[in-house]
Amino acid sequence: MTSRLQSCEVAVVGAGAAGLATAIFTRRLNPARSVVLLEGAKRPGAKILVSGGSRCNVTNTIVTDRDFWGGRSTIVRSVLRAFPVADTIAFFREIGVALHEEADGKLFPDTNRARDVLDALLREAARVGVTLVADCRALDVQRAGEGFLVTTARGDLRADAVVLATGGQSLPKTGSDGAGFLLARRLGHDLVEPTPGLVPLLLDRDTGLHRGLSGVSQDVKLTIWIDGAIGTRLTGTLLWTHFGVSGPVAMNASRHWLRAKLEGRSVAVTANFCTGASFEQMDARWTSLATERPKASVQSALATIVPASVAEAMLTALRIDGTRELAHLTRDDRRRIAHGLVAWPLPVVGTRGYNYAEVTAGGVALTTVNPATMESRVCPGLYLVGEMLDVDGRIGGFNFQWAWSSGHVAATALAHPEGSWLKA
Ligand SMILES: Cc1cc2nc3c(=O)[nH]c(=O)nc-3n(C[C@H](O)[C@H](O)[C@H](O)COP(=O)(O)OP(=O)(O)OC[C@H]3O[C@@H](n4cnc5c(N)ncnc54)[C@H](O)[C@@H]3O)c2cc1C
Structure with a gap:
């Protein structure tokens, strides 16, 4: 990390589906906000690449809270409604990924290549001006005055707001090894004990x-x-x-x-x-x-x-x-x-076990997050998105839809922080 990157307005930790979505949508909604996306692995989005048999089941034609288990369904419903499937399809079309429907409403990229989904997301992140820093694991996140200090092996990053998008513990070799749960716990969140899911x-x-x-x-x-x-x-x-x-x-x-x-x-x-x-x-x-x-x-x-x-x-x-x-x-x-x-x-x-699990059940308790903004109720300025929350979907594209929707909800609040106070 260069010295110029030692502070930003929004630091997103984890460049999986949820982190990429949050970073992209924040910059799309407000190009004036500086967004740094930290990824611990050398290459971001490893789980997107292996998803859906390397074809990436991006979402489903019909997604409701009944497709998910874990935390309260009213919270899941509210997040899904804020960024529904139609918006996901339109977003992917805009970034050059047309989707087609297969059995059980599953939507896959027309090219049938997960690589194309990831490449499109990375291209869009670069186009809108997200600063992506790979091979840069967040070791700690602490409150520092009004904002946060993110400690990484490559130096410290000051941020006004931090988004935890570190995923769960499934397929830990991709970089999602549960370390984000510790960060969330240290910042005051209750954890619903995790277990593997879809295994x-x-x-x-x-x-x-x-x-x-x-x-x-x-x-x-x-x-x-x-x-x-x-x-x-x-x-x-x-x-x-x-x-x-x-x-x-x-x-x-x-x-x-x-x-x-x-x-x-x-x-x-x-x-x-x-x-x-x-x-x-x-x-x-x-x-x-x-x-x-x-x-x-x-x-x-x-x-x-x-x-x-x-x-x-x-x-x-x-x-x-x-x-x-x-x-x-x-x-x-x-x-x-x-x-x-x-x-x-x-x-x-x-x-x-986790080495063969597609998701993690359990995670950060949904009740500690405001579903209108994904902002933590116990640590203002901290946002949580994606699989690290206590939400797990059934097979069929539902887990990615949760990542896109929760990322968009957080981004909407992060893009115009003064507006998010109204919804809190
Ligand atoms: C084999 C497989 C197939 C799947 N297929 C599908 C499918 O077709 N459709 C579907 O909907 N779902 C599928 N899933 C589930 C889906 O991939 C996940 O639910 C989704 O990727 C979760 O996104 P996320 O961004 O929350 O977490 P992740 O994708 O796990 O991303 C978290 C990122 O954070 C990084 N990270 C973690 N800790 C740190 C740290 N301390 N500092 C910096 N970076 C950090 C990780 O390296 C990782 O890149 C599949 C999962 C697996 C394992």
């Missing part, structure tokens, strides 16, 4: 169905049982892997399993392989199958409902001879198959 689940080696099914996927409805009662139900594609289960529905379920464990609750997961069907419906279906096709084997009949390899694995686990004709299936075995189809236990023993 594959490990199943018990001996009792899990996954061994031999690696690579097979199917649509399921998962139920997460907490203390014996239904906690959460999620529908989507499940991917069997050598270690357990992955795919959108398992990843979405992971935060619920981990949060329940964190709270010391008893937690179990079952899969309905006939999304939504009840035991009674499945039992009736098997009864009529036996009448319609008495000579068919149990395994071939089951393979009309689930993938053939899953049918075989289920029957092995249930110790039912799959070659038996349907006409000779006992009532007890028929009912065990029907029950297995609607509530197959997934013996979850853990997750793959």
Whole structure:
């Protein structure tokens, strides 16, 4: 950092999606504000590059507070409404990134390259005059008079306002290693204890169905049982892997399993392989199958409902001879198959942890932030945006939308600080 950069009006710590958005929007809204964007890694935006299978699922056609877990939904709603999806699409179009829609409303760049999304953001940051300083980790942020002193390995930076955009702890090799949580805590914020989110689940080696099914996927409805009662139900594609289960529905379920464990609750997961069907419906279906096709084997009949390899694995686990004709299936075995189809236990023993997690659940408590400005309620002049807050979205572009929206809300307040007092 040169001596000319030793003070600025706005210092943004962390050049991921949320930090880049905050810095760009602040300068767009008020080119007179000096903005320095500090990034600890040598190259900014590493997580954008790996996102969406290196294609970057930028947002979703419909984003509401119901797509998120964590802090209060009214706060999430207010932030999303202030910078909705239409504004995100328009912004990316302006910076040269046209988006197209794919399954489940996911929006990707037309070029299908995350690199193009990051390059466009970096180009725009440079165009509007953001001073980006990479390889410059913030070691501490302290109050200094009316403003702040940001200590970095390359010198101190004085700033009137500081934005913490340091992300969570997922994929720590990208630079988001949770250090920002310590900065926030030192400045007086409560932390909701973090856990990984959107992470594959490990199943018990001996009792899990996954061994031999690696690579097979199917649509399921998962139920997460907490203390014996239904906690959460999620529908989507499940991917069997050598270690357990992955795919959108398992990843979405992971935060619920981990949060329940964190709270010391008893937690179990079952899969309905006939999304939504009840035991009674499945039992009736098997009864009529036996009448319609008495000579068919149990395994071939089951393979009309689930993938053939899953049918075989289920029957092995249930110790039912799959070659038996349907006409000779006992009532007890028929009912065990029907029950297995609607509530197959997934013996979850853990997750793959932060190194494989797409987000962090938990983080800085939303109640300590003013949702109209993203300014801290406990440390005026400090702003918090993005994944470091206690908000985590499901798979589908929702986490990036949170980054863009929270960044824009903060930028609006930072661009014209005198106006933000009115909203406080
Ligand atoms: C594999 C993977 C795929 C994903 N795919 C998608 C997807 O397709 N769509 C979607 O919506 N979401 C996706 N996500 C989630 C999404 O990437 C994150 O929610 C989002 O990047 C969070 O943005 P952020 O700016 O808050 O934090 P980050 O992107 O984590 O950025 C924080 C930045 O702060 C820097 N930093 C940290 N501490 C310091 C410090 N002390 N000083 C200076 N700099 C610091 C870090 O180096 C980092 O660059 C994916 C995540 C992963 C891991």
